[in-house]
Amino acid sequence: MTPDHARQIQTFLQANAAETDAARNTQLAYARDLTDFAGWVETRGREMMQAERADIEDYLVAxxxxxxxRxxxxxxxxxxxxxxxxAFEENWRADNPALQIKGPGKDKRLPxxxxxxxxxxLIEAAQRPGRDQIRDTCLMQLLYATGMRVSELVGLPVSxxxxxxxxLLVRGKGGKERMVPLSPPARSALADWLTRRDAMVQAQNQKTGAPPSWFLFPSHSREGHLxxxxxxxxxxxxxxxxGIDPGRVTPHTLRHAFATHLLAGGADLRAIQTMLGHADISTTEIYTHVLEDRLRDLVLDHHPLARRRGTA
Structure with missing residues (x-):
């Protein structure tokens, strides 16, 4: 495998591990799978970032x-x-050649x-006194109030x-922008963090002479933000x-909780799709499993035959 392919796969796996909390065995399987795919592409004299849909389909046939x-x-x-x-999100290439490929299929698992x-x-834990209390409270309130992807959250501009x-105006996948509403607790936490953040940035700038950070959650990382x-x-x-099993909690879990709780409360699926930034409604439809209990209760509470049976 070429050094470029190895670097691309490693960069992807690190980002995937941070965002989805995939199990170590899953990460290792992905590494083996992508290494095999990269080697197969190389036998065709191609680079992975130059592969087309036909290349991927031929690989699956092989x-x-x-x-x-299966x-x-x-x-x-x-x-x-x-x-x-x-690769598309990171601007390594201008399209996703695998987007329309239908696989052998597998059972859908609920998120x-x-x-x-x-x-x-979780929010109460973030509010406990500590060095990063105000920032962590803001992060948790924003994540749960908006359902943002973690990459969208940490990369928010302070403007x-x-x-x-x-x-909030959020820039999502493919550079697409969307508006997400803020709850009163999220607005309050955001205001508190802005006051704290601006004081910290001003003190740092006076000390180092560096220009002000334009990120809402600045840090000394290479990216310039958390x-x-x-x-x-x-x-x-x-x-x-x-007091929650950490194996059950990831940034993506909070995104799922946002969508699940909204739908259970009666929110429209199309509105949730817009707030999550899903390009296809079928991606959002996985959350409809939460409707089952609510719809059953509606029938039992309001259908005339159900009421008659209950009073017989």
Whole structure:
């Protein structure tokens, strides 16, 4: 495998681990799958970032010819899809060649989520006195109030938060922008953090003479803002402090909780799609599992035959 391919795969795996909290075995499987795919592409004299849809389809045919199981082929396509989605987001290439490829299929698993009480405990843990209390409270309130992806949250420009906004402008995948509403607790936490942040940035600038950071959550990282890895570690610490199994809590879990709790409360699926930044409504429809209990209760409470049966 070429050094460029190795670097691209490693960069993707690190970002994927921070955002999705995939199990170590899954990460290792993705590494093996993508290494195999990269080697196959190289036999065609191509670079991974130059591969087209036909190349990926031919690779899947070759996997089938090798006798690989349906589950293995589905996992390999999943890894390839995620790699090219990441490549598109990072501007490594201008499209995602795997986007429209249909795989062998596998059962859909419901996303991991948290109860409202568990989210409350995470936020309460962030509010406990400490050096980063104001920042962590703001991060948690914003994440749960908006359902942002962690990369969108940590990369927010400070300009988006000025003026006590009721809505935040978020730049999502592919540079697409969307507006997300802020809850009163999120607005309050944001105002507190802005005051604290501006004082810290001003003191740092006076000390070093560096220009002011334009990020809402500045740091000394290479990116200039709080990293996804640092946020991942923070949320695990809050889970422990809140008495929740840290294995169940990731930044993406809070995004799932946002969507699940909104839908359970009666929100429109299309509105949730817009707030999550999903390009396709089918991606959002996985959350409809939460409607089952609510719809059953509606029938039992309001259908005339159900009422008659209950009073018979």
């Amino acid at each position: 996997c089938d010819a090798q006798g690989l199981s 589950a293995t082929r589905a996992r390999r396509l999943s890894a390839i899809r995620q790699l090219y989605r990441f 991991k989520t948290l109860t409202i009480a568990e989210v409350d405990r 988006a938060a000025r003026g006590d906004p009721r809505m 990293t996804r890895h640092r946020f991942y570690a923070m949320i695990k610490t809050l889970a422990v402090a809140g």
